Amino acid sequence: MNAVDICLFAQAGFDKAAQGLAGAGRRLANSLGTELHAIVLGPGAHALASDLSLVVDKVVTVDQGEYEPETCLSALTQLCRELSPRAVLLANDTYSQEITPRLAHRLGGSAVGDCVDVHVDGETFEVTRQVYGGKAQAVIQLKRQPAVVWIRARSFAPANPLAVAGEIKQAALDIPPDTRTRIIERKRETQGEARLEEARVIVSGGRGIGGPEPFDLELKPLADLLGAQMGASRAACDAGWVPPTWQVGQTGKKVTPDLYLAIAITGASQHMAGISEAKNIAAINTDPDAPIFKHCRFGIVEDYRKVVPLLREKLVALQK
């Protein structure tokens, strides 16, 4: 076998992350001269499998119900032992991040996460990732195989469609549910339909916003005008002004919008680590020396309280 396997939790569908994951997997498989396979878990696996079959050589679906950490890990371990891939690539959702090191351990491989590049040098897998909160970049050599790697899937280009669609198979696994740990309630806090990571425009607020109200009264109407999603810095989330799901940064969402509008965000490196793949960054900040401006395409040095209401007026006028 020794293929490259990508592993996906099906709930998000064939989104930008799934497409980027397949693209990264295909390029790695090509450089190894091997096939690209996909493992799809969870509800929605069959729909996602048919989309994936257009870009991967073989899809295996696992009918394991909703994600449970221990049961899912056991299923994935068993399947990977049967398939014995050289590399397993996962995306950067919660479940993939949680499962990656444990899967590597069970397979006797090496794991690494948050990769922006994966390639093979001779027999050795090498990955590139940001370290020190985005201040530096490291190339890491994996010493064991399989390489089990979660990547910033959305920043990878998608794969080209195949001439002939790949085969779809359902895995026959017999995994008893693990009763030690189980998820008893799942709550989705979404902002409309799109996810922050899929957003084309993001309006984001930081500590300088000063409280929860301006997020509602000032930033939200601006975001609505731009068809944007809302984000926030860690400081704003830790203050409890907005939900933690809005957090952008090293330990929050890694986003890839066309425009990231940072309002009253200083731009600490851990925050910048979450937006390094944004096409354009713009900022509104009172401090001309704020680090955020070093990463901006354009910006304005001014109190956001003065700028944002006026900006909304100007945007409405331009819409006409």
Place this chain on the structure above:
Amino acid sequence: MNILVCLKQILDPEIPARDFRIDPVKHEAERGAANLVTNIFCENALETALQFREHHGTGTITVLCYGAATAEDSLRKALAMKADNAALVLNDGNQNPDPLTVARVLAAAIRKLGAFDLIMVGREAGDWGAGQTGGLLAEELGLPCVSFVDRIESNGGKLRLNRQTDTGWELLETEVPVVVSVTNDEHNVPRIPKVRDVMMSYRQPLTQWGIGDLDVAADEVRAGNSYYEVAELSIPEKESRCEFVTGDTLDERVETLARRIVEVTRAL
């Protein structure tokens, strides 16, 4: 409830990028003028443990570090925050051991320290940010693991864990023993210890072990790179020059800002 919290001492990640230097040979950051601090997510874990103990009125909290001799300061601070016991495993080999090495050392130290119901780590460290200690430690100890937890409550003999997901949150019920990785939220911002408690903490006993005191393959641990190795470390060049929008009045400047936004988004 016997709780163990793993702490990592790191270079202060808040130092400005302009002061950040790397040692291209050793493949690590230069200390420079930066302070050594406890990794913030480890402190979030400790704070979560302290609140759990306060809420339930009982429990013992042990803090554990694997690191340089300076890591004693992280443990003393944790004692000042009112952890009960502290243990330091001195790293006398590779100062940046890979995640599997760290997990093996921590697992061996935990076995030697006793039996714990709840083993807590931070979700990742502010230096290398690998985010693997929790998962690998769970595998080394043969325990279940839940990541990105921000609140823990006792429910009979079991634990209720609230954890953040990329789309919201989940509530889990788990048997003990369990390994939990903790993330930040508004409730677990670490408390500041009193000056008096910091001074007092230096009088408290602190267990100190070397690698040789633990049941691990000492040579492999000292090499610290059987799992992965940093082959290159660099500071990426950023080439971005910010255009500060110009105009005689605020109105004109914001008008330009609006036009720039429309240009790059084409959303209107």
